Amino acid sequence: MEQEVDDRNDAVGYSTDGDVAVVTIANPPVNALGYAVRSGIVAALERAAADPAVKAVVLTGAGRTFSGGADITEFGKPPREPGLSAVIRHCESLAKPVVAAIRGVALGGGLELALACHARVAAPDARLGLPEVKLGLLPGAGGTQRLPRVVGPEAAVEMIVTGTPIAAAKAATLGLVDGIVEDDLVAGATAHARALVESRQTPVPVRDREDRLAATRRDPSAFEAKAKQLTQRTRGLEAPLACVRAVRMALDTPFDEALSRERALFTELLDGFQSKAQRHLFFAEREATKVAGVGREVTPRPVARVGVVGAGTMGGGIAMTFANAGIPVTLVEMNREALERGLGVIRKNYDLSVARGSLGEQERDRRLALITGSTRYEDLAVADLVIEAVFEEMAVKKEVFGRLDRIARPGAILASNTSYLDIDAIADATGRPADVVGTHFFSPANVMKLLEIVRGRRTAPDVLATLLGLAKRIGKVPVVVGVCHGFVGNRMLAARSAENEALLLEGALPQEVDRAFTDFGFPMGPFAMGDLAGLDVGWRNRKSLGRTAVIADALCEAGRFGQKTGEGFYRYEAGSRRPEPDPWVEALIAGKARERGIERRPIAAEEIVERTLYPMINEGARILEEGIAARPSDIDVAWVDGYGFPVGKGGPMFWADHVGLATIVERLDDWHGKTGRELFAAAPLLRRLAADGGSFAALGRKAGAGA
Template sequence: MLRARKLVQLFVKSNLCTSSAVASEAMATLSKRGQVAVVTLTNPPLNVLSYPTRASIVQSIKEAEQDTSVKSIVLCGSGRAFCAGADITEFTNPELVFKEPHLIDVTKAVEACSKPVVAVMHGTSLGGGVELALGCHYRLIHKAGKIGLPEVHIGLVPGATGTQKVPRVMSIPNAIDMITSGRHISAKEAHKMGIIDKVLEDDYMEQGVAFAESIAGDPVGPRRVSQMPVKVDETTPMVFKMAYEKVAAKARGMYSPLFCVKAIEAATKASSFEEGLKMERHISEFLGLGEQSGALQYAFFSERAVSKWHVPDGSASYKTAKGQEVKSAAVIGAGTMGVGITMSMVMAGIPTYLTEQNQQYLDKGLKMVQGILAHGVKQGRMSESKAQQIFSLVRPTLTYNDLKDVDVVVEAVFENMALKKEILKTLDGVCKPSAILASNTSTLDIDEMASATTRPDKVMGMHFFSPAHIMKLLENVRGKDTSPETMATAMDLGKRLKKISVLVGNCPAFVGNRMLGPYSREAIFLLEEGALPNEVDQVLEDFGLAMGLCRMGDLAGLDVGYKSRKEYGYIQREGQDDFIRKGERYSPLSDWMVENGRLGQKAGKGFYNYGKPGGRKPAVDPEVTQMIMEVSEKAGITRRHIPAQEILERCLYGLINEGFKCLEEQIASSDEDIDMVWLYGYGWPRHTGGPMYYAKNIVGLPKVLERIMFYHFEHPNSPYWKPSQLLIDRVSEEHPHASKL
């Protein structure tokens, strides 16, 4: 209950909606249209299933059933959706959490009705809303509507008959896909799968009532989903065997998808619907008490909380700041990042100039845009006409003069301060005074860039992650002079681009890449000391990261980090000490690899061998192993076996310590900001909440601090192992009886 209370506090803080859990008024209305009773959910904005709503549904169905003039019933929602599921704000109210009717009771009451009940759905119907519809005898949906069972994303299963009813209205493979993916399904696909009986046009209510009239008096027994058989045959055991293997590989240590499969399997093995329902309930209770559910719910609410941005100084001006409308934009540089950012803009409907220094580079960029759009058409994500409409928003140009009226410019050239300052200075003289000048830099000083302009209040970082049109994170970087209005504009723009936008302060590498520094350094040091790339990566991937450090470096291109290190003066002339840089331990291994043509996947070889340029399947490369051995020997290091736990701690705990320093220095405003950066920018496993949540709630801060202190004594010349004072203070405050360290 304590965990639930903290989650709901975060929920309320994020202003997602106002709780209706304690409302006394009815949240469903009953009206009549001829012989059809219409029960309308009236709990705005999304008709969540609070106690008053649940009670109102049961009462309304009862009244309609008792009315002899009513021959059939329509259940629908007011506002922009049929029903978005449970009201999570009830979790902290014991009087309401256990107050009947529960959702499962509501679905049973609807299904038991002797008169046909037709769900007329519109908007996005999710979770308990879909389970409510499955209690109805017929399900109709507006053509633009979508449905989904996203419980898996918060560490749960659809626990109000969902896992037992879905495989009764569609094939088992489709049921497994729908429930384990949690994805939103279009009206057309839902109808094809079988969960929807009819797709409606724009006059969906009129059509829904007409349908209800047409089936008035029809027997409801055959339409009760709980009484329908599950379609099993001799291939069913193999279907589940393959499902477990596929889901386990994709889940990367997350439990709920596997338990979803188990609950669906129970529907095929149970002797009755009620017996299968008992298994669903047991699984729901088990997952609800687990640490993964808590972490996933925290991530769910944090994603929404970060959009309510603030800065650590708490100045009132930031609370009232309003961003300017972005009607047009420009991107400088038609490379991979520039094209990705341009795609993000035009897919959001923003006309965008794509600027390059010569026609050859510009044509290459435009060809990349066309390739992305063509791939989208091929994958069925958009029509040919939609692709053409999006491409028409791209405005290719070779001159900055065309940018004089745009609202936002994002420079996306390579990491070179002198070049970026030159570009911003030129833009400052061309663009209108209100235009925001943003840099896509991943490491460089925003304030120094701003100094090249006469409008430092209009300059900030907008750090997109590659590929920019796919990756959801946008790290917006405020400089010391960036105005609240500029910050608000960048945050609003990120939301419009459908990004998870996090506002951070200005320092070398900001938040994400700053924390990546200790992580990547320790991974390379582990290679020097005895590990191999596949061993380090395996530990990190077993933890749940999308890919290990070495594979990630190969994917991004090892030359990217090389250029950055060169910019900061870490790449030195031959003959100088390769293992000390600026007074700190340094490994030249990655530098040597780049200098030997091992750039990663694009070159066909990096930490791994990919067979050919652009190859994707990594293989252990004896040449890399030999190179690592030579580095160890030159550094005077005797190689040893390094256990998995040490690999995990050294890669993750230095990263976490740096996160606390970001908070301590007010570069990041909250734990949630940091966790969202790592969940959406670096593939941190969602079921652990993020690095800050993981440290506090899964490992425990005293244990984390103890191990950081240990590595600090082991490696006193590595500044990122010096414990953050904020971490020490939190351990003292939250664990006053912890051992003194």
């Protein structure tokens, strides 16, 4: 191959292989389509068009990927021409065939660019998708119009609304790629380009293809049913609905007009609060992996095998998490009966996945084979990481860690899945406190994304580095937090929940409080969540701390533990998880209010939000003051990925800036004056930021600069 690199633009290479020009995007790490890449592609295409010796073009990416899409750092900045749409027009209108050679990923703008080519071939491991919806956007460079013309409207709307990339094999089945090249990708693409030239057929741009639209135009019912199904899962989010509107335009709107309207929808979303919130979370998850004292010079410890102590709900879910990632696990229980029960639940969970079609039988068997059950602590001696997941009692945990200290190999990491307890006190039960850390998984552990990594006073930097890397390996989003009761998430949850009983006694019903939360965007309200988790769990915890809860304790004393008993704050018909309001509970609440001389009154949703979410934000400010969380954005990640805070609001601290910190302080002061409860006393940091016109976002930028 004759290699001629265009030295005017290092971001895009140009070479020739006989009569085929090879244009290579070279903008590591993901070949993002920034200004230098866009201008380089246009220059390369113009060069190929002007060269009579060039009969076709192959467009590919350097390194291990085609293109991860738009350069997200350019969002919100003045646009620089050529934009991606202009690049696509150059590609699409070239009189010579252009073949995209896709390795790694073609995502977002990367796939939109590939769709502008006259053909596409892919390596077997390639993944293709339009994930803009996850940033609160839609594909803004023609993706909603070109993809339906290639794969059909039903497949296109599913790809665009879910934002989930598809594998090369599925892309070939859908017709998104014309072939899979096993060996030399560029050579295969070059051969495909020559075949197009030799066919002497004029390349047909995707924009002019109408055959995949015809059937849906005649009968759009399947498309509309698919769109309805997809958007039912995205409660309160604007982008999925906009995606459906845009794809629907492929059926009833001329192409160029549809492109213009697609761009207008994109711009509307880009300027909206929800997309700003979702883009904030995108960067926040990446920022959360940057931890003071854990730089690139810190070498993680190898983790080839994991041990888990406790085969209950959490322990079993944690074992599944590692098995799902291909990591062998030894699961230890106190006796054979408890062990078999835990292993049975794991098997049942995998069988359900097989029945739903989300997991194949062979893969289920492979994962199950990675989990070894045992009743002997000695079998944990080979583990590189041991995670304790036993009862949430300090004495029990100290006993477990004392045993692990005697058994675990030197250098093994000893982790506790505690939700509340002092990691430093747990570490005192060992002679190796530097190896001790908290790993707070969220239930169900094999599903929930968040992993709170609790940094003890003596936790070694390489332990943190190991867990940060391991979190990515097992598909979790890590947030490193400090030691206090409840850490970040549960400490703020306690503040959010503190007024729940008072709201009931003063006049709200459980369904009214829960509706305020679901209308806000939470997937479930606190009382329905309590029934799901089991009211007896909180009851035991309160009794151990010498605390009470008037309504919840009365329910538990009556044997109403939630869904597991068919009755809690709600009642549940046999076999149903649907909460139904219960007059018995309403009478109980009214009776408890009379006993305390409380005159009940209607309580609006706005008041419910103020008395629950504002104290939670206030507690977040205290957590930041104490250094328990490094950044406000870390708190946002924890609450979105672990507690269901709506992604369209960006997390509690981001949302607080949107509401206005001065407004929140004013309302806290008002409630503090009315109730005298310390819960509403504004944190000094929150009051200072409000007085100075500051924000949590600015505080986060300062923290980032300091790091």
